[in-house]
Amino acid sequence: MSFLSLNNVEVAYDKVFLAIKGVSLTVEEGSMVALLGANGAGKSTTLKTISGLxxxxxxxxxxxxxxxxxxxxGQLAPPERVRMGLVHVMEGRRIFEHLTPDDNLLAAYxxxxxxxxxxxxREQAYAYFPRLAERSKSKAGYLSGGEQQMLAIARALMTEPRLIMLDEPSLGLAPVLVKEIFTIIREINRKHGVSVLLVEQNARAALDVADHAYLIENGNIVMSGTTExxxxxxxxxxxxxxxxxxxxYHNVKHYRRRKRWLA
Structure with a gap:
């Protein structure tokens, strides 16, 4: 039995627009799975389907x-899903900017x-993100983009999750910060056995840390396999x-490379 599984899930907005069309995927306990795809492919909708948002x-x-x-x-409210061990770190960080990092962590406890x-x-969260401990009494709105992303992940850890879902954690961050944050996510996964479902446009970074990956395009899963x-x-x-x-291009008049899964 899979730890998390989506079986032929279809989601519509306003009862008209089909955002995902028969999506099936699995996340095994203790694994780290990446969901790749371009903007508008259905990645965030897939996570919101799981978290109930x-x-x-x-x-x-x-x-x-x-x-x-x-x-x-499917019928559980988002708080009930959190109590079961599901936590969703949404795109854009969504921290409480007027509160300190300490207060942000307390709000999630x-x-x-x-x-x-x-x-x-809190001690565990600050052990993973020591620069947050240094800024624990500053207003979160004054933190850098990377520090705010760290705070969003640290806040999620306060719920003691069994599965953490991350939506575009690399968005707007410098490559060195992306590498640091992904290394910490992998450490959390391995040390505590927390399963991870990672949504990313940065395919290279995601494939470097995940065990398994799915590719979604136009609301459909078109490819899956090990990251290798x-x-x-x-x-x-x-x-x-x-x-x-x-x-x-000097030797051809017309060229349009088609993705093999669309052929």
Missing amino acids: LAPERGEVRRGQVLFRGQDI PGRSAKSSFSQL ELKRNPDIQEFYLGGGERVD
Whole structure:
């Protein structure tokens, strides 16, 4: 039994626009899975389907199942899913800018239902992100983009997740910060056995840290496999990694490279 599985899920916005069309994917316990694709491919919608955050955007699941630890969670409210161990770090960080990092962490702490104390979880979060500890009393709005992304992940860890979903954690960050944050995410995954579902446009960074990957285009899963398999795929190399075939345009009058899965 898979830790998380989406089975033939279809999502529509405003009862008209189909955002994802029969998406199926699995995340095994303790694994790290990347979901790749361009803007508008359906990546964020897939995460919101899992976390239950479609309704505020007038989205709904038309068919299919979302199973977490063997339970159909389709009818559960987002807070119930968080209590089960699902946490979603949304694109754009969404931190409380008027609060300090300490207060942001406190806002996410589940209180009596937590297995660990607030101080234990805060200490763990700051151990992963020591620069946040140095800025713990500053307003979060004054942190750099990288520090705000670290805070968003640290805040998610306060819920003691079993599965953490990250939506574009590299967005707007310098390559050195992307590498640092992805290394920490991988450490969290390996040290604590927290499963990770990573949505990324930065395919190279995602494939370097994940175990398995899916490629979504126009709301459909068009490819899946181990990250090593996807790295070797010529279409992935050309369209997502900046490599692959090279065409001598001086010797051809017309050229349009088609992705093999669209043929």
